[in-house]
Amino acid sequence: MESRKIKDLLYEQVARVGKAASSPKRLELLDLLSQGEKTVEALASAASIDIKLASAHLKVLKEGRLVEARRDGRFIAYRLAGADVAGLWVNLRTVAEEHLVELRVALGQIFAAPERLTAETRISLLDKARQGKVIVIDVRPEIEYRAGHLPFARSMPLAEIERHLPDLPADKEIVAYCRGPFCLMSDEAVRLLRKRGYRASKISDGVAEWVMQGLPLDVSPLT
């Protein structure tokens, strides 16, 4: 029967997307690309893999049409093929968190200990940030902040957070975020801030999770 052959073809196409999402390193690359466009070099170093291996993985992602490449001077910059790809990544991760006990255990080991983190609902956080009752800090590298960040958040990259500490009012509540639930930078920031006497906590949201809730982002124009 011919309809069978056609059907196989259809599922085969979707499997290209699934195949792109079937490797841990590729998922890590997707997660990184959700923070904005990045060069191969930046991706390879962030995922701590060889640049040739990064190229190979990016090729698979490109074959599944999840990412696109753009030439920028002597670099090649990769970006997600669309906002729906970031949504797919969040969807995949959410389903995994929902059904894979091992993942919940691993997440619990990271984020429950040693500090206790209070959960903030997104809307009330947005309100409090707008009113200046809390300071929301984005501890990712500044280039990711500029590509898109939570409203009212200020950039305070973890790498140089010590330098910016004087800018932080000591009496305000601090809320840190970074790349998402799998990112440890905001935990490190909270640990550091508390040691200095700040009232600090983190949210697990990154920008991808934020937009999936239908909430807006801010984009910084070039300085």
Add this chain to the structure above:
Amino acid sequence: MESRKIKDLLYEQVARVGKAASSPKRLELLDLLSQGEKTVEALASAASIDIKLASAHLKVLKEGRLVEARRDGRFIAYRLAGADVAGLWVNLRTVAEEHLVELRVALGQIFAAPERLTAETRISLLDKARQGKVIVIDVRPEIEYRAGHLPFARSMPLAEIERHLPDLPADKEIVAYCRGPFCLMSDEAVRLLRKRGYRASKISDGVAEWVMQGLPLDVSPLT
């Protein structure tokens, strides 16, 4: 560094889900299971694969915690691990349709030719169905209809559609649906109905796409 090892572990877990979705046959099984619980035998025959191979694929799906097994008499019935899994499948397929040209071409070959199909928006269809202005028919096997179907739809399995033709008012507009965008049954039904002089068209939605829009289903109690 230890954080790197932990991070790899996290992405590895999500990759289990991606791996489950990286094979055409497994996606076909997911699509079938979106229509309701099914036995291994039913799945194997519907996907036209060996029963042992179906077992193997289901094992991978179970390892990714996308499906669960339940003993029912001398059969073993598989079902999706949750509604979010059906959502993930639709999400995967939607992203693929959005970015893979080959898939859009293949879909166009099936559904644009030879009959022209008018698109109905879901809400207006629901209204017209409620008011009896159109007859919505579910051409899937009756067991899938009973597991959940569009509101106001009547079961009219493609295999026995000829027998039920006398029940159809000749002056009403008929709208057929089946398992979703990759399913050919509704096309076949439309072709058949038009040959008999009915005004018939199809929608590409299946129940999974319907619920993803936040719309309700009906479930038939056992007869």
Add this chain to the structure above:
DNA sequence: CTTGCATTCTATCGGTTATTAGAATGTTGT
């Protein structure tokens, strides 16, 4: 033309996968 970034090609290693098949096992209903 030289330098630096990125890709490609080559090859290799070890490991996994899909598929088919035959035989055995376990479970359940009759």
Add this chain to the structure above:
DNA sequence: ACAACATTCTAATAACCGATAGAATGCAAG
């Protein structure tokens, strides 16, 4: 006890994959 369903084990083939490495190529900036 027997028949039916499903899974497991074994085995075999063929194909593919992740990772790594060396060498070559393409491309753009200076």
